[in-house]
Amino acid sequence: MKSRYCPHCGKAKKACICQWITPVSNDVPVIVLQHPDEVSQPLGTARILNLSLEHCHLLVGENFSENLELRTLLGKPDIDWHLLYPADHATPAGELQNTEGRKTGLILIDGTWRKAYKMFQLSTSLHPLPCISLSGIAPSNYRIRKSPKAEGLSTVEAACLALGELSGKPQDYYPMLETFNKMIDFQISQMPSGVYERHYGKQAR
Ligand SMILES: [Zn+2]
Numbered sequence: 001m002k003s004r005y006c007p008h009c010g011k012a013k014k015a016c017i018c019q020w021i022t023p024v025s026n027d028v029p030v031i032v033l034q035h036p037d038e039v040s041q042p043l044g045t046a047r048i049l050n051l052s053l054e055h056c057h058l059l060v061g062e063n064f065s066e067n068l069e070l071r072t073l074l075g076k077p078d079i080d081w082h083l084l085y086p087a088d089h090a091t092p093a094g095e096l097q098n099t100e101g102r103k104t105g106l107i108l109i110d111g112t113w114r115k116a117y118k119m120f121q122l123s124t125s126l127h128p129l130p131c132i133s134l135s136g137i138a139p140s141n142y143r144i145r146k147s148p149k150a151e152g153l154s155t156v157e158a159a160c161l162a163l164g165e166l167s168g169k170p171q172d173y174y175p176m177l178e179t180f181n182k183m184i185d186f187q188i189s190q191m192p193s194g195v196y197e198r199h200y201g202k203q204a205r
Pocket residue numbers: 006007008009010011016017018019
């Protein structure tokens with residue numbers, strides 16, 4: 001039987017996002033820890049990161065304490081991994097100082113706020129990692145009102161902001177926001193007339 005889903009992006013074939021993907025070379029390597037519920041979300045954005053970024057690992061699970069792949073990645077000797085997570089002691093990403101000869105790596109949790117919180121609590125291997133937060137969020141640049149995620153930024157938007165702040169080259173990551181916008185535009189175009197306005201307001205479209 002032929003699958004309804006694209007084997008590359010995991011979206012339904014008619015909603016395939018592969019045509020909009022632009023390769024992005026990133027100095028800051030990325031690990032995305034994805035909650036299993038996010039894997040088949042039509043509006044999930046972690047796949048955009050995984051498909052666009054040259055250096056990106058997408059791991060699916062809830063409790064990563066014993067995850068061998070994560071352990072191997074965290075064990076790389078030349079990378080200082082940082083978790084994008086709103087902990088009390090988080091450092092704004094833009095203020096992070098690079099240690100000479102070492103790379104900064106970015107870890108993101110892909111899940112609703114409630115699930116991300118649980119994943120962090122369960123995954124003790126993440127607890128020793130330094131946390132970073134986003135410094136300057138510019139909502140007008142990111143069409144948040146078009147984002148159907150009630151929690152605010154989607155994973156790809158948060159990643160683009162963090163990568164931009166960490167690398168000092170935000171424009172390098174704009175192609176991924178373009179992909180995101182095209183995906184959202186497509187999804188909106190598939191909604192029956194009036195549904196989008198009822199949920200997200202008239203001006204947003
Ligand atoms: Zn695809």
